[in-house]
Amino acid sequence: MATRAETTIPRRRSRAASSWLDRNIRWILVAPSIVLVLALTIFPLGFAIWASFVQYDFSLGLDHPWVGLDNYKENWSDPVWVHSLWVTAALAAVMVAVELALGFLLALAMMRPFPGRRALTVLFVIPLFMSPVIVGGFFDLFLRRPFGPMNWLLGQLLGHPVTIDFTNDSPWTYISLIIADAWQWTPFMFVILLAGLAAIPDELYEAADLDGAKPRQSFFFVTLPLLAPIVLIAVTFRFIDATKLFDIIYSLTRGGPGTDTYTSSYYLYQEGFELFHLGQGTAGSLMLMVMLTFISFWLVRRLLKPVEA
Amino acid sequence: MSEDIHEGFDGAEPSLFGTPIGRKDFLFDSAKLLAAAAAAGPFYLAAEQADAAIEASTSLTAGDPIALSAVNAAKQFKGITLTKTNESGLQALDDHNFTGPLWEKLTGIKVKVIESPFAQIYSKVIAEHIAGTGGIDVIDGSPVWMPDFAEQKVIDPVDSYISKYKAQATLNDYHPLYRALMKYKGKTWGFFDDGDVWNLYYRKDIFGNAKLKAAYKAKFKRDLRVPRTWDEFTETSQFITDQMAPKVYGGGEGRGLGNPGNQFYFFQQFRARGGRFFNPSTMKAEINNEIGVKAMQSIMAEVKASAPGIEKLSFVDSWVNWLQGKTAMIYAWPPTGRISENYAQRDKAFNFLPKSKIVGKVGYALMPQLNGEHAGSFVKMVSADSKNKEAAYLFAQWATSPSISLQRVQLPYTLRDAYRISHYKSKQFRSRWPAAGEYLKALADAANNAVLDPIMTGAADYANALDRAMTAIYAGKDIQAGLDDTAKEWDRITNKLGVAKQKASYALFLKLPGSTSQNTVAKRGQAVKISA
């Protein structure tokens, strides 16, 4: 690192004693966000916590006696819940890994300017602007036999007829989900990593060159460390989102066959909303959120460390 | 079907618009109606609307007092907006293109539709009820939700309105199967609105094919005929597939999860073979007994004999194969009969369906072993939180009145099906295609022998568990294991909801005509006899 620049404004340098605005700017800047978030999350969170401890189930009537931990236990006594946790964890991990790898390779490949790079970047970014529900929907169209072209294409490539049921046979159902998700979210990694790569000043590479570093060494000692915080943001956000995987399941497999591709979000949606066992659904959601918090807290601590001077 | 709007008009009739008018004024009014319809929807509808206007004022009961009284009474609520639920996509077209605009024209009341996927209608209605702000006035939903809705006071009984508007008589025009559905614990909770019975549709030409018949006789030592038992069905289906695949397959129902839901296949065959869902005294689920296993094995055999990929096809997708002549037999909802004759494909909204290659070649039969499923359907209920309950009721009465409902079940893009005796007998309907009379008779016969979806508290949970389990079985899970797991899940659901409560609810269900194969409308001596 060239210089560890100061990134906060030291107080003794401030001379804006006159303007109230300048004095309180830090609070004014932060207030609208905090107020808005509080306004829209305090009641829902409070309600959710309350609902998880009472009986809130449409079929059981609309009074809400306290039931303690029953809703939580109800989830654990359902084998589908446990199964969905495994599915969620596995899918999220694989998806993020695939997207990170692909996105990184793509960003590296696109670093150098070449004719048409601009147009290609536009093209690459398009999947991000599509609703995951839609992406699931047209992947379904693409993969579903007998009229989805995927089997036909594979057949042409491999030379013999292929009849894989992509949305019904294990493990193809999972592979289909991963491919659909990667199709949509690799550009996310790509864009962030590209911006991160671009942010690394050339002087650092030049300095490394002068010091006699080989390309591989400069990659490991210059690129990766500077990229690390960016990668961490990207992975954190993407992982958190991936564990909430819902839309693609809804449109591609509907959790099937049976309950094979039930992610936790989909399970909770079914139980909590479609069948309106709200107490149980909310309890499950809160448990999931706690688990997510721990994981992302661990990830974010790594992020916050190098930034603190 | 005639485009000539003069036909069928016998003189001065009380009009839809409140005052008795002569022929000339009627034509003027029709023209206005046509203009409204043309502005509101696809323009081919204009021809339909002309017929509709005529039928409305020359219905079998010489002017429809039910529709009239509803319209006249509703005019006092002019200017309000009624909000109703419906399934998104095709179902909602009825409200957008016909019912809504026509009601507004007649009464000045606007109709707003909340569309959502079918299962979510349930959730949205509940959410609105919890909020209590009267966001929904008319609940167009499944009859299996009625017990839960009635118990939790999500809907209001409508008996007082029925007496007030003297609509009692119209209930007798409903087929007995549907008439009973509208009542729960002695009260009426809505107007039934969609005769969703299953029939067996088969290709007359394939079954009449001499070569095929000979080969069949040689193999099975009996004549090729439309199957009368489930075992015969699977044998015949497999036979046709063996002989004629990949050009034609024996069967081809869509079996995608939730599209429409595999539980219907199991419900009907299980009961046709004599099974019962629960032990009435202990409320233990009995779907995993030998009858259940046999039914499921039979279903798996059907799947094997069907076109590839049906495990993910929706009900409508399976029509594509059927219309292109690739399926020999299909059992499904009544629109199947209409689309086979290219009736629905005239409308832009149905452009995704191919033109039928089997016009005139389709025969209609009862389901094997007689008892077909009455699957799904809609009832128009009045929300208890509505701020316009009376108007909501009047809308329901009007939309399901003999004349208006007759037009609605004949709309090309509709998915609502005949449910009144007057529908089955309607001359106009019977003139739609040469075999329409047979079609209507088949629908009535099916209703005579149909078995109902379980209408009880917790119905949605039971159905969901079974639907999921069946897709797992399609994907290769062992049948006994799958059924055992489902029975366990059903027991869990029963325990959660309360065994005593479920027992009472199940007992109520068993009293309905159509609850079991021994208790059908026909077996109770109430069969409606319609001639072809």
Add this chain to the structure above:
Amino acid sequence: MAVATARPRERGRGTTRVVRGGRFRAGAVVRAAFILGYLGFLLLPLYWAAVTSIKPQEDLLADPPVWWPSNPTDIHYSTALENFNGWKGLENSLVVACATTVIALIIGTAAAYSMARYRTGGKHLAFWFLSQRMLLPIAVIIPVFLLYSRYSEAWFGVQLVDTKIGLILLYTVFALPFTVWMMYVYFRQMPVELEEAALVDGCSRVQAIWKIACPLAAPGLVSAAAFAFIFSWTEFLFAQVLARDSAITLPVALAGIITGFQGNQYGEASALTMVSLIPAVFLGILVQRHLVRGLTLGAVQG
């Protein structure tokens, strides 16, 4: 003013090098192959959706699949737009997404600046913002519905259910975590000397932020804006539950066609998908322009 705006530094090559010298040729071929492969992966399903949207019905479910219909038709587009809430969904989505982006960007960047420069709230505030991201939609759907219907009517006299403004507020809350964090990291990596210099020259804090910090953080702003837009444009669950009729957004309209109980209208769904891509392409062009500018400008000065 000593430094008014960021100026591009002159650069010989203009990009960082990861591979050099003799391996240039092989590297270029590998790169090209990879890019082409990825392009194929990307375009194939899109092509299929595009071609499905113009297929007449006989081709929709044909086996073997039809790669180019002999009689293309535009009936799916008109049906989807007119009969299945296409226009309504498109319009609502555009309004909601644009408004959300603008609001989230303004208040999010403001908050991020405060947190980066003044350590407002320390890491607790930072983490609190992040934790909003972890809110599972399904946990809060019903209470939000209640908030927007019963309580909103009680307190403000009007329901927020089925309104665009209701969706905008909610989406802003969900977009803020990413906006705040993106800009937070960006501002932290920006040295403060430039702003200090501006302050010394007599600027007020607000001017310093507006004239110095923001332009330097432009690529970050663009990314944050893009993702705020994406989130609002593609959000499905809340829109589905909170919209009754007037506030139907594009994903909800599309989902109604794709997952219907009584059938999927593939042609119409594909047509709406294609239509929804138009703003996507437009935004893609916008985003990539700033990305490339960021590359040639170099990022941090000094």
